[in-house]
Amino acid sequence: MPVNVFSRQPDRKSFLIYAVLLFVIEVLIARFVPSGFIRGFVGDVLVVMLLFCMARALVPVVNVKGEPINRLLHTPWLALAVLLFAFAIEFGQYWGLVDKLGLGGNRLARIVIGSHFDPLDLLAYFVGYLILMGLYWKRN
Incomplete structure (x- = not known):
């Protein structure tokens, strides 16, 4: 069965493709775009x-019979969980999470977890959440 990336009901493979594309874009931004808005x-x-x-690609939302597994994993709830996770990481930066975990000298940990709090990041995360919700409501 071919992967239909642009279907109205994307499957886990489609979300894996989306995740890979977004990851490549993130790496390109980090590598080639100077500091600023982008x-x-x-x-x-x-x-x-x-x-x-990534979460939708890894976690099935229906079982083999096509029945829903758990409402928490459906799009609106999963998107909210991702938003709250992003907020938690950002507040972890505020409280110096990387240093408290003993990873202050680890460059990868400082990149992934982050090392400084920025309230504008919270706004950016919320905008990402709103885009996800907009795509969800448009699809339905």
Whole structure:
């Protein structure tokens, strides 16, 4: 069965493709875009969408019979969980999570978890969440 990336009911393979594409875009932004609006804001908007697509690719929302598994994993709830996760990471930056975990000297940990709090990041995460919800409501 071919993967229909642009279907109205995308499957897990479609979300994996979305996640890979968003990851490539994030890497390109981090590598080639100087600090500013695109890198500082758009990158954070996209990271919420990336995390959502990764979760949808990894976690099935229906069982083998096609019946829903758990309402928590449906799009609106999963998107909210991703938003709350992003907020938690950002507040972890405020409280110095990387250093408290003993990973202050680890460059990868400082990149992935982050090392400084920025309230605009919270707004960017929320915008990413709103885009996910807009796509969900448009689809339905």
